[in-house]
C-alpha cells in the first residue's frame with residue numbers, strides 16, 4: 001500500500017536558528033552502481049585498491065578541524081571489513097547509519113533480499129557501536145520516489161528515518177519534496193524522510209555530486225542558507241573518495257569515470273571551506289531540533305507524527321510528548 005505523505009511545517013528559521021546536516025556515504029571508489037561487477041563481491045576483480053582505511057581517519061581530522069559532525073551511512077560490507085574504523089567514527093561523536101549491506105540498487109533486489117540487507121546491516125552496525133542505528137540511505141538514491149513499493153521495508157526493519165529520495169531528475173524525481181516529510185502507511189509504521197540538498201533553482205541539481213563539486217562553494221552555501229531560511233533542513237552529502245585529494249586509484253570508464261572525476265580538482269579545499277562556513281551536525285540531531293519546533297497538526301493529540309517528534313526530541317531534551325510540544329509551541333514567541 002502506498003504511504004501518505006505528510007508535510008511538516010516548521011517555524012521560520014529566524015525564531016530558532018538555522019540547522020545544517022552533513023552526511024557521508026561510506027564506501028570505496030569502486031562501490032558504484034554504474035559498474036555492477038564492482039559492487040558484487042562475487043564478481044569483483046581481485047586487487048582493487050582500497051582507500052577507506054586511511055580515508056576515514058583523514059576525513060575525521062578534516063571534520064574535527066572545523067568542529068563539524070556528520071551522519072555516516074556505512075555499507076555493511078565496509079563495516080565488516082573495517083570494524084575498528086567505524087568504531088572510531090562513532091567515538092568521534094558522529095552518527096552511524098546504514099547504507100545497506102552491499103551497494104546494490106533497490107531495483108535489482110527481491111523483497112526478501114532487501115529486507116535481509118536492511119536488517120543485517122542495521123544489526124551489524126548496532127553490534128559494532130552499541131547504539132541504535134536510526135537512519136537508512138539507499139545506494140544511488142535508488143528508491144527514486146516515495147511510492148516505491150519496497151520503501152515500507154525500511155520502516156519494517158525498525159529504521160526511524162530515511163534519506164534516499166532525491167528531488168533530482170535521474171537519481172530520484174524532480175517532483176520529490178525538498179523539505180522533510182513523514183511517510184505514513186496505514187498498514188505499517190512511519191518514516192521521517194530527509195531529502196538531500198539541491199541547488200540551481202528549478203534545475204534541482206544535487207549539491208553532493210559532480211554538479212556540486214563543479215559549482216564551487218558559494219552556490220552550495222547560498223542554497224543551504226536559503227533552504228534553512230525557508231524552514232527546510234539542508235542535508236549535504238559527501239563520499240570519502242571525493243575529498244581524498246587524489247585521482248581515482250583504479251579503472252573507471254564512461255559515465256562512472258565522469259561522475260567520479262568531474263569537479264574533483266581542488267574539491268578537498270572547497271569542501272574544507274564549506275565545512276568552515278556553517279555549523280554542520282548529524283542528520284538525526286538536526287532533525288531532532290527541526291522537529292522540536294515543527295508545528296503539529298491541528299489535532300496534535302491524534303497526530304501520528306507525535307511518536308516521531310517525541311523520539312527525536314528525546315535526543316535534544318526538547319518536549320517529549322505531543323501535549324508538551326503543543327504547549328511549547330504555544331508559548332514560543334513569534335509563532336505565525
Ligand SMILES: [Zn+2]
Nearest residue numbers: 025027139140
Ligand atoms: Zn553509495
